[in-house]
Amino acid sequence: MEAILKVKRFNPEAAKPEPYWQEYRVEVEPHFTVLDALIKIREEKDETLSLRCSCRSAICGSCAMRINGHATLACKTKLSEMARGRPAVTVEPAGNMPTIKDLVADMTPFWSKVMAVEPWLQPRGPEPQGEYLAPADAMQHLVGVMACIMCGACVSDCTVLEIDPNFLGPAALAKAYRFVGDPRDQADAERLQALSRYSGIWDCTRCNECVQACPKGIAPMDRIMALRDRAMDAGFRNNTGSRHTEAFEEIVEHSGRLDELRLAIKTFGMMNVPAMLGLAPVGLRALMRGKMPPIFHKPIPNAQAVQKLFKKVEEAQKGDRK
Ligand code: FES
Secondary structure, eight states: OEEEEEEEEOOTTSSSOOOEEEEEEEEOOTTOBHHHHHHHHHHHTOTTOOOOOSOSSSSSOTTEEEETTEEEEGGGSBHHHHHTTOSOEEEEEOSSSOEEETTEEOOHHHHHHHHHTOOSOOOOSSOOSSOOOOOHHHHGGGTTGGGOOOOOHHHHTOHHHHHOTTSOOHHHHHHHHHHHTOTTOOOHHHHHHHHTSTTSGGGOOOOOHHHHHOTTOOOHHHHHHHHHHHHHHTTOOOSHHHHHHHHHHHHHHHHSSOOHHHHHHHHHOTTOHHHHHHHHHHHHHHHHTTOOOOSSOOOOTTHHHHHHHHHHHHHHHHHHHO
């Protein structure tokens, strides 16, 4: 059968180095992955098409790219499933990274962010005679995150990185969790303090795109949320992210609904004039569109039911920590 692939091409050595779409028609077998089709195109139709792959078994992480607009591993993605109901399968390089050529992304920013979280064990005290051993139970929660193959699919689809390239991003933060959660690592305080700064754990917007994109089920966003809990438990609360979380919780627990005006004041502080002025355009836009929250906030009729829910969650969390 014939498949149609629309591939985003880019040649930095062209007279006009602009990305453009190129359509390929290729004979494929029903079992073909997208990577199989791309390799066939390169071997039979266009030897200038550049792509990166190695294991072809979803192990090495080198074939991450955007297929039909979402990042995934080309070697793990069946072409027939991607083609269903579409005139063509679109293939682009991974996002949020510069493109070297065609489907080959430059992973330099990815690796520099992974290195920024110091992804190595930092034990303190005397060196053991043999290995640094950890009880199996204490490592169980890290099994998932240790399966990361560093393909960059989560980074490709991260919506925060699209607007703030300084954000450490889901892969580096999931890697940071792997070490913060390791009982043999004793640099938790330094790590959590650094991660609580701008571009760290509090910059995630919880859009869930990284969870969708990850081909290994690492759920980077969940690791970022776990790091937030650990940072707050460790006392790193003097930042807008922590204050926002605490204020949100307190307001909803008190009245059963969110009071956006109080939330902003409690997050940034009334005396923080630059932050308050920075919010003024948002307030103005809300006012003009009739979406300004009321100045006098009323609790919902049965706010006690919400308070009971908060109590139950608190008790469950206490039980989990024991
Ligand atoms: S080629 Fe190794 S993960 Fe796809």
